[in-house]
Amino acid sequence: MTDSDDFLWWRGPRSDRPRGDRWTEIGEESFQEKERRITGRHYLPGSVPDWAEDLFRVARAAFIADKYVRRTGVRDRWTRRISLAVPVTEHERWASAAVRTHLTALLQVLTGDLWNVDFRPLTGHYVEEAMISPDDPRAAEVALFSGGLDSLSWAATRARAADSRPLLLVMFREIGLLRLQQRVYKAVERLGGARPVLLLPMSQTPAGDGSRLRLETSSRTRGLLYAAGAIRAATAHGVSTVHIPENGQLALNPPLTAARSAACSTRSVHPRTLRSLNALVTAVSDTESAVQVVNPLTQLTKGEVCKAGRDAGLTPSDLESTLSCGKPPTRRSGGPPIANCGVCFPCLVRRSGLLHANGIDGTRYEALPWADGLPLDRGADWRALQRWLLGRYTITDLLTDTPLPPDMDPMAAFEVIKRGRKELARLLQIAGAAEAADAA
Numbered sequence: 031m032t033d034s035d036d037f038l039w040w041r042g043p044r045s046d047r048p049r050g051d052r053w054t055e056i057g058e059e060s061f062q063e064k065e066r067r068i069t070g071r072h073y074l075p076g077s078v079p080d081w082a083e084d085l086f087r088v089a090r091a092a093f094i095a096d097k098y099v100r101r102t103g104v105r106d107r108w109t110r111r112i113s114l115a116v117p118v119t120e121h122e123r124w125a126s127a128a129v130r131t132h133l134t135a136l137l138q139v140l141t142g143d144l145w146n147v148d149f150r151p152l153t154g155h156y157v158e159e160a161m162i163s164p165d166d167p168r169a170a171e172v173a174l175f176s177g178g179l180d181s182l183s184w185a186a187t188r189a190r191a192a193d194s195r196p197l198l199l200v201m202f203r204e205i206g207l208l209r210l211q212q213r214v215y216k217a218v219e220r221l222g223g224a225r226p227v228l229l230l231p232m233s234q235t236p237a238g239d240g241s242r243l244r245l246e247t248s249s250r251t252r253g254l255l256y257a258a259g260a261i262r263a264a265t266a267h268g269v270s271t272v273h274i275p276e277n278g279q280l281a282l283n284p285p286l287t288a289a290r291s292a293a294c295s296t297r298s299v300h301p302r303t304l305r306s307l308n309a310l311v312t313a314v315s316d317t318e319s320a321v322q323v324v325n326p327l328t329q330l331t332k333g334e335v336c337k338a339g340r341d342a343g344l345t346p347s348d349l350e351s352t353l354s355c356g357k358p359p360t361r362r363s364g365g366p367p368i369a370n371c372g373v374c375f376p377c378l379v380r381r382s383g384l385l386h387a388n389g390i391d392g393t394r395y396e397a398l399p400w401a402d403g404l405p406l407d408r409g410a411d412w413r414a415l416q417r418w419l420l421g422r423y424t425i426t427d428l429l430t431d432t433p434l435p436p437d438m439d440p441m442a443a444f445e446v447i448k449r450g451r452k453e454l455a456r457l458l459q460i461a462g463a464a465e466a467a468d469a470a
Contacts, residue, residue: 073163074266079319080119082265085311088124088147089251089258091116092137096251098239110143117152120314124149129313136306139297139432141250169228170195172264173273174256175218177204177211179352179380180327182218183339184275189222190342196226198267200260202234206360210353210369217348232259253298257307261321271322274299277335278328279450280379282443284423285431286414297432299325301443305435329442331450332379333386340387350393354380359396366396373399375411382453385460400461402468419455423447 091114099110118124130147137145170193175181181199188197199218201211219227234255236245253274260272276299283295297303308322315321327335336349355370355377370377372395384391397404399412425444434440 073166074263075164075166075168076266076268078262078266079316081123081314081316082262082319082321084118084120084124085314086258086262087118088114088116088133089255092145092251093234093249093255094236096141096249097236097245100243100246101248108142110141111146112143113146113148115148115150118149119152121149121151123314126313129310132306132310132313136254136303136310137251139300139303139306140254141248167196167226167228169198169267169269171273172198172200172260172267172269172271173275174260175199175201175215175229177201177207177214177353179332179339179349179354179383180275180277180280180335182214182344182348182352183335183342184273184326185218185227186221186339186342186344186348188273189218189225189227191225193225196228197222198228198230198263198269200230200232200256200263202232202256202259204353204358205235207353207358207369210351214348214352217344217351221343230263250296250298253296253303254307256298257323261311261323264321265319270320271324273326274304274323275327275335276325277330277332277383277450278325278443278446279331280376281325281328282428282447284428284447286375286411286418290414300432301325301328301435301438302432305437329446331386331446331453332383333453334449336383336387346384346388346390346392349384349388350391368394368396370394371396371408373397373404373408373411375415378411378415378457379450379454382450382457385456386453398464399457400464415454416458419451419458423451 095112095114099112101108101110104110116124123129125148133147134145137143137147171188173181173184173188175185185197185199191197199215201215204211215229234252238245257272257274260274264270264272281299281301283297283300285295304323304325311321311323330338339349340346353369355372356374357371359366359368359371370380370393372381372393377395378399380393381391384393397408399409425440428434428444428447429440434443
């Protein structure tokens with residue numbers, strides 16, 4: 031996919047500006063691992079409609095821009111102004127005011143940045159589309175599969191469904207954690223029984239931008255990239271629904287402190303985000319190939335999701351083999367080969383969920399959040415969680431962070447958070463017992 035025209039540009043701090051103020055069109059050179067699956071070129075059982083190819087192209091452009099533009103270079107060290115120019119096949123559809131409104135609203139909810147997105151016709155480009163293999167089986171269901179507790183539990187549940195048609199799991203590979211993801215996938219295969227389980231691996235690791243500077247560490251558009259890849263695969267399989275399994279507790283992700291409000295906390299599966307994404311898909315898609323994205327676990331806490339996994343036949347060891355960490359130690363330069371740090375907020379929720387389902391958590395973590403001598407910065411999430419659990423949390427707190435879509439029952443969402451708080455409170459009891467033991 032090459033052309034002399036530029037694919038995207040950016041306006042922002044001069045310190046981050048690429049040579050010539052421009053980046054060339056995103057293709058394989060923008061992602062690591064020179065493999066066919068990087069840009070989605072892989073065997074599919076049917077063709078992909080133009081709108082779905084365009085959506086995937088837009089999502090990749092937003093993801094690369096999100097990684098290349100550092101937040102450290104802007105005045106408040108967060109809010110950036112990002113401009114994209116994306117070539118699309120369905121230019122008239124994407125250039126409409128409604129589509130632009132849906133897309134910019136979605137990107138702003140996800141990242142907290144100010145986006146300006148323009149589109150131009152995809153002419154004079156050589157586009158290598160997905161390779162068609164019509165003899166391959168068509169899936170009846172499509173779900174994202176990360177190798178985490180939530181996606182494993184959902185995949186295990188659906189793998190045991192009384193359906194002879196395949197379940198397709200779309201997995202975006204994590205650098206340094208591929209073996210873990212494959213091991214977790216094997217647990218799903220083991221439970222599949224008569225139902226075939228298919229895996230579609232894709233890549234999401236960007237290459238450097240040529241500046242030799244570290245890329246932006248936040249990846250708020252990564253969820254959009256994942257969803258667009260799964261939507262694209264679903265259209266080729268003739269599936270009208272994509273499942274993005276995320277427990278309702280973390281999908282809502284209430285901020286532990288005022289500094290973590292709105293897009294300062296991940297909102298990739300927040301009900302409002304999914305509503306905006308579905309509105310965008312409806313606006314750009316054909317009615318015959320339209321796909322909607324849903325979160326099947328929105329009414330469950332982490333502990334309830336873990337228990338559902340156990341009910342589906344997963345063992346405690348299966349659950350403990352998963353990845354939940356926001357900053358896996360194995361990604362750090364010189365970090366230990368451990369998947370979960372144990373001290374970030376996702377790891378704390380993980381701990382509470384496994385304790386709820388198994389009564390014990392045998393996961394190998396890098397550190398204990400309440401251990402003496404933990405560096406101040408690494409204990410920040412634990413201290414924030416303690417204050418949040420000891421304070422009062424009301425439905426007003428839930429609604430004033432990121433508004434819920436009008437078709438969602440706010441009381442049902444609030445009840446999920448309340449049950450999740452009870453699960454997390456068990457960590458306070460464990461920490462208190464550990465302190466008492468040390469004092470004795």
